[in-house]
Amino acid sequence: MKSHFRSEKSIFFDALDIESPAERTAFVEHACHGDESLLASVSHLLREHERENNPIDDPIVARQPAPRFHQPGDSIGQYEILELIGEGGFGLVYVADQQAPIRRRVALKIIKPGMESQEVISRFEAERQAIAMMDHPNIAKVFDAGVTETAQPYFVMELVRGVPLTEYCDKHQLDTSARLELLVTICHAVQHAHQKGIIHRDLKPSNILVTLQDGHPLAKVIDFGVAKAIGQSLSVKTIYTRFASMVGTPTYMSPEQAAMSAGDIDTRSDIYSLGVLLYELLTGSTPFEPDRLQNAGFDELRRIIREEEPPRPSTRLSTLNNRQATTVATNRRLVPEMLPTAMRRDLDWIVMKALDKDRNRRYSTAGAMAEDVSRFLMDQPVEARPPSARYRFSKFARRNRVAIFTASIVACVLIIGTAVSVWQAREAIKERDEKQVALAEARAAEQEARDAEQAAKDARHELEGFNRRLNETTVLLASGRASADGRRWSEAFQAYTEATEVLPDYFLVWLERGGLNAKLGRWESATTDFARAVEIGCPIEQTQLSGVPQLLFYAEQNAAYRKLCQELRSSSRDDPMAVSARGQLVDDLPAETAAEIAERVERMLGAMEEKTNSTDSSDKKHRYAGMFYGVNLYVGGWAHLRAGNNEQALRRLEESNQTNWFGRGIAHPLIAIAHHRLGRAEDALHSFNESKELLEQLLTESVEKSTGSASIPWVDWIEFLLHHREASIVVKGHTPAVDQRILQMQGFAEAAIEE
Template identity: 70%
Template structure:
């Protein structure tokens, strides 16, 4: 036997999951050749080894986890707890991460898939990419994409995130075992295209679409596809599934049989969403023919450079050609036999489906479908007997598709036309026909040119938007990471670049405004928040905290009033104090203030109810317990605005004993309450305490060379607003100009200048 025979038997056996069936196949294939049997068995044993040098990059040997030789960790054994999740079993493993089936214990009980970085792999680069990918995946919300439930960090600072546990079978296995017809396969494939389109709109490229990453199950008797493992290769540099053979080779990311030419070129910076379009084309090819465009056996036996050449240069046969050229042995084993009647695959594919598949598989990505949605729309046109966009729109082709849908009308028209032609003189008919054809050709040519210009413009605009969206997602993730590490210049630069790349996104302005506020750059922060308000953003955004206060403090009254109107009409799920504080900091009617005071008192009462209750807390109760100190403060402010000065004093004084970051900011409000009650001496004393608190905060900030005190910036801004108001009410004049504020501004600006 030759080495080629050993490889052929090995690769066939490699695809058999059952150990008994694999052993029986090898024994029969090797017949009585004991030497060949021993060689193939040795290859299979090496492949089954848990530490396999072929599946691991050389560089990985230098990493701490690999050096220690520890393949397991007792902290992550079955039964261990990761946050509220109990690990059941490990179902996947890669060079840098583990995947577990986990049982969520609270607040609800359910099973999910938990992904976590292996102990010892927590390098800065790996964690940064893991965090950025977790943020990107969390943006997706589509019924055909596995959802993200939760995310967190273990007690040993290892990030993890929890996803929907998908119970299903790979796409091709489901279609074959259920004998789905071509129409049923195409309808299922359209839902997958929509899922990929949704991911692309969120700035996420899958880069490893294949049947094992698309699981299908039955829901209410109908097939439901779920796309899994989005962006794993992008997140941590390699896939968590052992079946992605080439994911771990340098920067060549993906599975060879489904890899686009640009991925094979090993230039990851140049890979965009159209790479996933190619992979979708391979999936469609396999669904229709039972085989990938390039035979897996050939790709597995080819050398590395030959593999890349095949993917980048060779043109695969059309699906109809592949079906018509199957030899007798392939015909007996091909998955095509499982297609349900009555449609014959080769007949249905000879025209439209051939064009659709080959357009998606074009080597030049500029000639492929520009989006996954465009691919889905063309398949729907085929299913509805409409002209597809994947072939030249000739007049005859449009006529034939129109005729199939309007047979009666076409037949009637043909009979009438024949009668007219026979009754017309031959010479006159020829002259008129020549003129008509000339005019139609000129008109069709002009329309075709206009359509081409419009299509090119639309494609260019869409490609530009996708590029800008991808860049903005990366820049925002970089800005957050740098801000968490207090690398202020780098964070500001990343956010500023994001505002230039995607200036019409409210999120870029909201995030940069938050950074400016954190540093004490109040005017710059207000300018950014005004831009976000002008663009418009969902009122339930948690980042709304502090925005109304900054706008009011900086004198942006128009933007503040716009935001205030939306706050009054919202039923937000963020902590109620966020909405109430935004309304109470400005002018408010006593009736509205009384309503807010009642609602805050109800929230405070729920805190005590939750302490006495042994059952799980609802969302409002959890918020009330977490924000108890600030809720006392907001309740006191609401009572003060409503005219209930006695209750206001009670709640505001309580804040000085509560455990919260803004302790002390209620002092000017206490002075105002005393003044309104006629307690002049107490009002003056409370205002002096407020002045002492202000002096201490300013001196500490100057000593630390910071633009604002160490308390949350929203608390500091509200204190400054209310201290100014207390000075006017109690002292009868505005506070004198304090040069220390200018010094803080210098520190704030210096923070982003490096």
């Protein structure tokens, strides 16, 4: 019974991360594995979670009419609203004019509806006085605080016209020293707040704005103490709501905050957040990737923050790819080659001390962290690492460069004099040894010659053996092709199998056998052969590659598919075969790459049309309007669709359906997707139904004729199935079930081979 409860809870929490209702329902049904009782229980929890009038999250006694958003011209006390400039996890920020007792422009933050319980208002009143006590040049001053007529607490703060900390540093390409100097001022601001008994709890770049004062950057920390003043209690639903609104906050959250024990938070939680900020200023990224944290389940997110140790900043910099390294180096006025050496080990120690999971081992105060960073800037020993004689001497040497340089010159002169005095004695010894060295070199050269001769013999022998195996393999491939042309499937497979045994590292053997398997509908065997060919390394110019990416993607051969995609995308060839090959990519294609493919296809289509119009030959015109012209219309429509050019995609796809090429009609699902993106629901449904009719026709014909594949080429068949599944998800909102006739077709193929 206990394991059942844990399973129900885990499924419920994981389902909350899925926004689409259809995908969420499908996930829950799959996760319950046919357990009707468990499915009913989880479904009930989800319905209660989504119900607006949930008595757990919205008690009846606390319900009030939801206040409306304030508009420009509205007044809140003596403040006139001018405009909405931001929306955070728990507040709306407006620019407002204070009317009395003095006139000035301020930032007014109003707590969002739903947080204005009596407990929150009481905590708010108790905290507002402490927040107002703070007076520091690097803290946005809180002028006033109160509660609106609809019981919404609000803060009135200094209006800071600045940009987030990391954005300012990257935009102005501040070097490491300038970034550290900014961080020191921020640490002093946090120390000031801590001395007033205020903990920020949400330090992140968007809460630290940098502006210019007298031509120098000035960091301002905003929202100090607001989180504590709100004192929001965390129910299960509240947790997920706040995660959705406070994007990125978990990235800067301390382990004790992730433990969900609000009463156990102290000033050292802000020290951890300062460590994350320093990590990001140095490396351009946070210790844990935001995408990973946002995609993780709630329990997994807490585990990562509380248990996993992040890589040191120097380690993170050394593992950046070329593009990331170039960006990070440019933002710090460095060349990429200098980036790994720019991170000194002292900074590693400072950052990792601030990020220690055990808060007792972090800096005791923000001021202590500021002092250690300042020591680094002045080339003094930092307290974050255990001192050693060598370490202290290196710091001493940096501070006393001139004296040490002078002493070094004197020492070098003495050493050179001593060296000269013994040089002549060494020359005599050297002359004596030269004859012995020359003799040894002659013997070594003779041995190397003998070794080279033997290596040449071995190489010739190996080449002769390879040529014999290649000739034998070529004969077997020819035999396999002839048997396949005569529909003697068993003999063809026997020849191909023998070829793989004779020359197992020859990619063409696996490509041809995979093509025969695919033609007969034996997709599992075909994907195994194609994956082996890709693993060996087949040139992308091979015509046998047509359809291979789609089949690998359909069969979830991810490693082979990714490798083949990388090779296809890296090709810069402009000929029709290369462009069509890149058009076979079906997953994770960037819009700019798709636009490039579409542009190249359009150039080819224009050349074909120009050539067709320049001649009166009806045969030539028919040929260009036939197979290859139709293929390129289809590929161009697909590429335009991936690039977001929906109208052009629709035109090219419909044109492809009007040409007499062997894949005519397979554009129906893509046409349905294009209509859907253009907001034409009826046209999208009509095109999807045409796709279903074509699918039904092909399956019916294959079953009636007892064939292993559809009546169209297998390349177009597999691509049609992929796009039909995608269209079903986009237009109908669900993934279609696998038709059993497809499995039946594979049985026909096996029977044909046995006959």
